[in-house]
Amino acid sequence: MRRMVAETEVAPRQLILPMFVKEGATEPVAVSSMPGVVQHSRDSLRKAAVEAVQAGVGGIMLFGVPTTKDAVGSGGVDPDGILNAALRDLRGELGDDTVLMSDLCLDEFTDHGHCGVLDDDGRVDNDATLSIYAQMAVAQAEAGAHLLGPSGMMDGQVGVVREALDAAGLIDTGILAYSAKYASAFFGPFREAVESTLTGDRLTYQQDPANVRESLRETALDLREGADLVMVKPALAYLDVIRAVREMSDVPVAAYQVSGEYAMIEAAAAKGWLDRRRAVMETLVSIRRAGADLVLTYWATEAARWLR
Ligand code: PBG
Numbered sequence: 001m002r003r004m005v006a007e008t009e010v011a012p013r014q015l016i017l018p019m020f021v022k023e024g025a026t027e028p029v030a031v032s033s034m035p036g037v038v039q040h041s042r043d044s045l046r047k048a049a050v051e052a053v054q055a056g057v058g059g060i061m062l063f064g065v066p067t068t069k070d071a072v073g074s075g076g077v078d079p080d081g082i083l084n085a086a087l088r089d090l091r092g093e094l095g096d097d098t099v100l101m102s103d104l105c106l107d108e109f110t111d112h113g114h115c116g117v118l119d120d121d122g123r124v125d126n127d128a129t130l131s132i133y134a135q136m137a138v139a140q141a142e143a144g145a146h147l148l149g150p151s152g153m154m155d156g157q158v159g160v161v162r163e164a165l166d167a168a169g170l171i172d173t174g175i176l177a178y179s180a181k182y183a184s185a186f187f188g189p190f191r192e193a194v195e196s197t198l199t200g201d202r203l204t205y206q207q208d209p210a211n212v213r214e215s216l217r218e219t220a221l222d223l224r225e226g227a228d229l230v231m232v233k234p235a236l237a238y239l240d241v242i243r244a245v246r247e248m249s250d251v252p253v254a255a256y257q258v259s260g261e262y263a264m265i266e267a268a269a270a271k272g273w274l275d276r277r278r279a280v281m282e283t284l285v286s287i288r289r290a291g292a293d294l295v296l297t298y299w300a301t302e303a304a305r306w307l308r
Contacts (some may be wrong), residue, residue, distance in 0.1 A: 002256075006186050010281070013056060013058040014294050014295060015058060015284075015294075015296075015300040015304055016297060016300060017052045017057050017061070017296075018062075020037070020038070020059070020064075020065055021039070021062065021063070022065040023075075026041055028040050028044045033188070034259055034266070036266065037298050042085070045086055045090070046090065050093065052300060055301045055302075055304035055305050057304050058155045059100065060090065060094075060101065061102070061296055062100070062102050062103065062145075062299070063091065063130040063194060064076075064081065064086060064108055064109075065194050066081060067082075071117065072117050072132065073106035076108070077135040077136050077139055077302060079139045079142065085143070087140060087143035087144045087145050091143070091145075100144060100145050101149050101176060102147075103151055104137060104148045104152075104161065106132065107152070112198075112199045113198035113199060114199070115152035117129050122200070123204060124154075125136065126154050126155055126231075130157060131186040134161065137165055138164055138165065138168045147175065147228070147229070148161060148173060148174070151178040151233075153178065153181050153206050158222045162225060162226035164292045175226060175229070177225075177229070179227065179232070180219060180230075181233045182206055183209070183234075184237075184258070186210065186258050186259065187258055193259060215245060217242060219245050220248070226247075229252045229254055229294070230245060230253055231256060232253065232254075233256035234258040235257045235258070235261065235287045236257065236261050236283055242255050242287065245289070254296060255292035255295055255296070257284070265280060277306065280302075281303065
């Protein structure tokens, strides 16, 4: 009877798997703060992506881990950089049946770990960063991404990406905007996953956890600039934000269950302190109940299998 009257459902197609691919790797490399998650080699990425698709996930969000990083994140704009090369691999392997997404941000590619380039005072330079995002967008779309995920929280990033795509004739490539992204401690393990050491903090461009109206304003701007989907991130500590964004947005809303949310449950489960599967599914259904149409989660493949 409970199953019959349940108000919320989680379906495999609503789950998006974030994946990491490491330049030059010949074997998958474990991410110690995210047990079960790896930095893939190009080969193991292809295989794991096929498994995710067979489990029924709706899409894949890809992050690249370059061997060399520099001040301007050159590896991100290079059409042969690791992220773009791996996008090409995956598009070749998966075709058009699975939505392929790419992280459009500089922090994986910069030696200072910021999401943009820095000015002479060491602050992130919003507008100088935008022109790099425009180049990255074209490179990622040409490499085969169906949806680009600008995640750097630069003002105007969605508009600039849309304009660059249209100017290059890439009119079918969509934008999943990280609209409401908080300066969160829950991104901690992600730094290990992309081998990023951050100098300073992200307080000049990511949001204060105390704010919800700010998220509505950020989302409204992204919608006006051409976002096809909007995202709230992290998820579990921001369920009210997901609900608020759901209510004001007429496009699909995604939520990102981030690295720290994953690590928290894995660590407690490893100690036998909570029931792993029940805890994972409870968070996923709660994020859906809050209003997310899609959930990015490192458990996507496994959860999709449980749901079948
Ligand atoms: C930025 C980006 C980050 C994450 C996704 N995209 C890091 C950040 O903004 O600090 C975090 C994802 C996670 O923690 O799982 N490229």
